Amino acid sequence: MEVNQSERAFLAWPILIGSAKKGETITYKELGDKIGIHHRTVRYVLGLIQDYCMEEKLPPLTILIVNQSGKPGGGFIAWDVDNYDEGFNKVIEYNWDIIENPFSYASNGEQYGQLISALIQKPEEAEDVYTKVKTRGIAQTMFRDALLKTYKNKCAFTKLSFTSGLQAAHIIPWSKSSKAERMDIRNGILLNSFHHSLFDQGMITITNDYKMVFYDPEMQEGSYSEYDKLLTINLHLKEINLPKNKEHWPLAKYINKHHELHEWNEYLPNK
Template sequence: MTINQAERAYRAWPILTKRAADGRTITYGELGTLLGVHHRALRYVLGLIQDYCLEEKLPPLTILIVNQSGKPGTGFIAYDVDKFEEGEALVRSYNWNAIPNPFAFASDGTTYEEIVTELAGNPSSAADIMRMVKTRGIAQSLFRDALLMAYQYRCAFTDISFPSVLEACHIVPWATCKPEERLDVRNGLLLNSVHHKLFDEGLVTVTKDYRVWYFDPELKDGPYTEYDLLLSAKLHGKVMKMPVPSSMRPAHAYLDRSHQLHEWQSHLPK
């Protein structure tokens, strides 16, 4: 049976925000009892909440869950634990009532994994899911996980498979997307962090026949180190790794808009 961690996060959120308003911490044991979860399993729930706060640049809400020493456990990375009082003060003073529960999409039992699977296989669902999820932090997490699934956990340019360095790259940037385009896997590439940055800066792109295209294949903008070349000019013209199923390939309409944004038109093959 799949455990719905997002639904647990949905129930944990108001408990933690109420503690923040009351200026109180809560132990792992207390929270586990309230959720009906063994306290050792809370790390999965708290990981979702912590990631959301980090993505949205919110105060570190999970700093309120403490062990017997009165400090957060080892999974807490959202703030310097040596400045615990400072982080706790930020959490206590924040108006959490202004934020809708970011895990409300799971209130009816819908699992995070079900949404990811739907996004990775059915691009037409992106608009409905975006309306359901609403918050940017959760949406971007879903988008990345859907791309991980579609690209089988491998970078589209290099075949790198270290999950910690694989990122969701929007072809048409989030800021200029329509809401229904922000979770469309066809508007994304799974890239390592280096190529994500190069793509966002317009130094590398993807052609309509799905080849990697670098802005300086003739090396006029050097000097380049050998590792620079491996990550740039030596990839030029190579076919990118395709997602599965093939219907999840980058859509030409998104590529066109990206090419226009970065003025690639005169530099691409006809």
């Protein structure tokens, strides 16, 4: 049976908040005992909480969990342990009451993997998942994980497969998307971090027949190095790597909105 680490994180969150309010640390064993798991598996739970705090740019809450030496374990990366006191003070001074438990979606035992599957199997019902998750950091992580699955861990432009370098790009930006659009994998495209940045800036886009378009194919905006050309001009009008299932391909309405937002329409091929 799959272990529901999200549910465990839901249970651990208020315990850590309680420790923060008291200005106290808590050991791995103490936390494990409180949520009913062995202390050696606590690190998996802390990983979820740590990732959330880093994504949301919150104080490093997991700095409160310490080993016998009185310091966080090796998996703690949210703060420089050489400046432990500074990180600890940020945590205990923060008003955690303004933050809802980010793992409340798992309070009834629903598993993270089930929600990912729902995004893939029924993308038209993405708003239901967003309503359960509520938190931007968790929602965006889920969105990326769903795109990793549908794109088989390969960048849509380069087929780069280093997953640590792959990001979930929203076609309609998060800030301009509805709740449903924010989690709809058809409003997403899996890109490496470089192309994600250019895509968000409108320097590249995709066409309705799924080709990548670069804004300066004639190289009139300045000099380009060979590597610049390799990653931009050389990919101009090349077909992109798409999910096997056509139901997961980017929708035309999202692509058209990206064109509109970045004033692409008059510059697209065949326009």
